[in-house]
Amino acid sequence: MTDGARTATRTGSRLVEAATHCPYCALQCGMVLRATGDGVEVGARDFPTNRGGLCQKGWTAADLLDHPDRLTTPLLRDRPGGELRPATWDEVLDRVAAGVEDVQHRHGPDAVAVFGGGGLTNEKAYALGRFARVTLRTRHIDYNGRWCMSSAAAAGNRAFGIDRGLPFPLADLGHADTLLLVGANPAETMPPLMRHVADLRERGGRLIVVDPRATATARQADLHLQPLPGTDLAVANALLHIALTEGWLDRSYVTERTTGFDDVRRTVAGYWPAEVERLSGVPVADLYATARALATVDRTVVLTARGAEQHAKGVDTVTAFINLALALGLPGRPGSGYGCLTGQGNGQGGREHGQKADQLPGYRRIDDPAAREHVAGVWGVEPDSLPGPGVPAYQLLDALGTPSGARALLVFGSNPVVSAPRAARVESRLRALDLLVVADFVRSETAELADVVLPVAQWAEEDGTMTNLEGRVLRRRALREPPAGVRTELEILAALAERLTGGGTPLPADPREVFAELGRASAGGPADYAGITWDRIDADTGVFWPCPDRDGPDTPRLFADRFPTPDGRARFHPVTHRPAAEPVCADYPLHFTTGRVLAQYQSGAQTRRVAALRRAAPGGFVELHPDLAARIGVAEGAPVRVVSRRGELCAPARLSTAIRPDTVFAPFHWPGAQRANSVTNDALDPVSGMPEFKICAVRVERA
Numbered sequence: 001m002t003d004g005a006r007t008a009t010r011t012g013s014r015l016v017e018a019a020t021h022c023p024y025c026a027l028q029c030g031m032v033l034r035a036t037g038d039g040v041e042v043g044a045r046d047f048p049t050n051r052g053g054l055c056q057k058g059w060t061a062a063d064l065l066d067h068p069d070r071l072t073t074p075l076l077r078d079r080p081g082g083e084l085r086p087a088t089w090d091e092v093l094d095r096v097a098a099g100v101e102d103v104q105h106r107h108g109p110d111a112v113a114v115f116g117g118g119g120l121t122n123e124k125a126y127a128l129g130r131f132a133r134v135t136l137r138t139r140h141i142d143y144n145g146r147w148c149m150s151s152a153a154a155a156g157n158r159a160f161g162i163d164r165g166l167p168f169p170l171a172d173l174g175h176a177d178t179l180l181l182v183g184a185n186p187a188e189t190m191p192p193l194m195r196h197v198a199d200l201r202e203r204g205g206r207l208i209v210v211d212p213r214a215t216a217t218a219r220q221a222d223l224h225l226q227p228l229p230g231t232d233l234a235v236a237n238a239l240l241h242i243a244l245t246e247g248w249l250d251r252s253y254v255t256e257r258t259t260g261f262d263d264v265r266r267t268v269a270g271y272w273p274a275e276v277e278r279l280s281g282v283p284v285a286d287l288y289a290t291a292r293a294l295a296t297v298d299r300t301v302v303l304t305a306r307g308a309e310q311h312a313k314g315v316d317t318v319t320a321f322i323n324l325a326l327a328l329g330l331p332g333r334p335g336s337g338y339g340c341l342t343g344q345g346n347g348q349g350g351r352e353h354g355q356k357a358d359q360l361p362g363y364r365r366i367d368d369p370a371a372r373e374h375v376a377g378v379w380g381v382e383p384d385s386l387p388g389p390g391v392p393a394y395q396l397l398d399a400l401g402t403p404s405g406a407r408a409l410l411v412f413g414s415n416p417v418v419s420a421p422r423a424a425r426v427e428s429r430l431r432a433l434d435l436l437v438v439a440d441f442v443r444s445e446t447a448e449l450a451d452v453v454l455p456v457a458q459w460a461e462e463d464g465t466m467t468n469l470e471g472r473v474l475r476r477r478a479l480r481e482p483p484a485g486v487r488t489e490l491e492i493l494a495a496l497a498e499r500l501t502g503g504g505t506p507l508p509a510d511p512r513e514v515f516a517e518l519g520r521a522s523a524g525g526p527a528d529y530a531g532i533t534w535d536r537i538d539a540d541t542g543v544f545w546p547c548p549d550r551d552g553p554d555t556p557r558l559f560a561d562r563f564p565t566p567d568g569r570a571r572f573h574p575v576t577h578r579p580a581a582e583p584v585c586a587d588y589p590l591h592f593t594t595g596r597v598l599a600q601y602q603s604g605a606q607t608r609r610v611a612a613l614r615r616a617a618p619g620g621f622v623e624l625h626p627d628l629a630a631r632i633g634v635a636e637g638a639p640v641r642v643v644s645r646r647g648e649l650c651a652p653a654r655l656s657t658a659i660r661p662d663t664v665f666a667p668f669h670w671p672g673a674q675r676a677n678s679v680t681n682d683a684l685d686p687v688s689g690m691p692e693f694k695i696c697a698v699r700v701e702r703a
Contacts (some may be wrong), residue, residue, distance in 0.1 A: 117413025129354020183307020362525020392689025
């Protein structure tokens with residue numbers, strides 16, 4: 001059944017059923033929403049990504065729609081330190097507009113910043129970028145996807161000339177002979193994906209997982225490589241070293257479809273397996289077994305995720321695995337290739353249409369004169385009026401309230417008080433602002449600091465599009481209207497633009513109209529949506545970009561004949577291992593890493609409010625090896641303190657042989673004393689601006 005076979009069911013004028021997609025991760029599982037006497041019920045839908053399956057988060061997603069914590073009235077703080085009070089929409093919109101005008105009058109256009117989210121629809125991400133560049137005239141806009149996909153995006157762009165998380169449909173995983181997962185734990189982060197892995201296993205294929213922890217995914221693997229955090233790059237170079245010495249290079253592919261291989265060959269020549277075993281802890285035998293499993297079968301897929309990417313060398317780490325995939329001739333071959341598992345719900349679409357600091361719609365560069373001219377023409381402004389590139393997310397937040405940074409911040413779809421690295425410092429920067437505006441549907445930890453809180457519609461109350469981890473553009477369909485007193489982000493942006501420009505540069509508030517404009521703005525860009533319409537999506541199971549022509553095909557698989565580079569070839573880049581930004585020492589002798597758990601999502605502002613999810617994962621914990629626990633005298637469940645140079649967290653100990661004795665782990669979904677990001681390092685990748693979430697030096701002690 002196609003996606004458009006039954007998109008909605010009505011009883012009279014009342015909508016009682018709608019086919020839509022889960023609001024959480026980038027798998028964007030298909031689901032059906034049904035209106036009942038008690039609220040909204042979630043049903044399964046046979047969609048290509050999830051094939052009727054949902055995880056616990058998806059099944060309980062509708063529990064938030066009528067949650068008692070739901071905001072239905074704008075909130076306003078009359079004075080610094082005062083309490084947030086209910087206010088009218090006119091009051092809060094006038095306050096925001098006046099505050100923005102005052103800050104920009106005193107400090108200039110760049111004194112106002114915008115911070116977006118990877119869960120916003122394509123329409124909202126696009127509108128947010130246009131609002132920042134045209135209405136506010138600020139260069140300061142970025143989003144929390146900078147902390148999710150930026151390293152993989154940068155590596156993909158420089159190797160392939162394009163960034164699409166998976167350049168092939170997810171179902172290809174089931175047809176591979178070997179699947180290598182690096183820093184990925186989909187059994188907990190996107191469980192329905194494992195149905196495709198099960199297909200691979202049933203065909204006799206092999207799963208190999210690279211992860212410092214024996215996660216739920218690693219426990220299903222045929223082979224688990226358990227490296228020291230931060231050494232994935234060295235492991236990748238060793239695998240390529242072995243492939244070359246064993247004669248497994250795809251010479252014709254490298255010659256005909258790539259460039260730059262000789263420099264990579266010389267670099268990996270020094271990555272002897274025995275040396276990499278000493279560095280990473282991965283046995284030589286496992287390195288050889290992995291290389292053989294990748295190189296001596298017909299179809300191989302290599303996938304990376306946050307564990308490999310959230311490092312100050314994340315771009316180079318992803319590049320090392322891309323080099324391996326290119327040397328084996330994988331990209332562009334059916335059932336083979338390199339891909340990246342996008343994390344947030346619209347992490348792909350959210351980074352394509354203008355809420356990144358350096359981008360315009362269609363994944364165009366904002367410093368490209370031709371791109372500026374095209375987009376300015378769609379927007380009806382002069383190209384020279386558009387601001388230049390801004391700074392990546394952490395740098396934007398770290399400078400808030402300082403002489404060189406923004407004095408006002410508008411936040412849409414993010415909770416940086418919990419999700420930002422070195423979170424205590426970011427929290428202090430937010431407190432230093434002249435004006436903080438947060439649009440959310442609950443009083444998140446960031447909203448609690450705001451001067452103005454704007455209640456917004458939820459996913460089941462709005463129409464729009466999302467782009468999943470495959471580059472498949474999907475339809476989000478509303479089952480019902482938002483509660484009285486609640487507006488969509490598009491309506492809020494349109495109202496603010498009206499106040500700030502006097503109607504001179506209006507923003508449309510209708511999502512269908514916004515998507516049509518997005519298509520015109522993206523036309524000719526790398527992420528070309530010009531041929532995609534809502535009706536076309538409704539008629540099928542989504543549309544894969546690029547799709548430049550409404551009467552032409554979309555692109556489920558990239559790279560079959562050429563790469564979107566000037567010469568059509570993919571590019572090798574030599575990369576070398578370097579230590580973590582913060583090495584262990586006598587005072588901080590352990591490695592700290594973070595991640596997610598099955599029942600919670602991102603900063604937890606949503607999932608921590610769902611009773612079933614709270615029962616499944618009621619709070620944070622610190623996972624440590626029993627040998628380490630014995631050394632410091634800690635028993636299961638005892639409170640422990642994890643201390644870094646930036647801060648500390650306190651949570652119950654969870655003893656497990658799944659983790660290395662020199663490493664401790666904590667999930668990052670909880671605020672307060674259990675906030676894992678109080679500890680994490682804000683060292684940045686020089687190319688992507690990705691913070692080093694996945695490794696820093698700590699000590700652990702009894703609390």
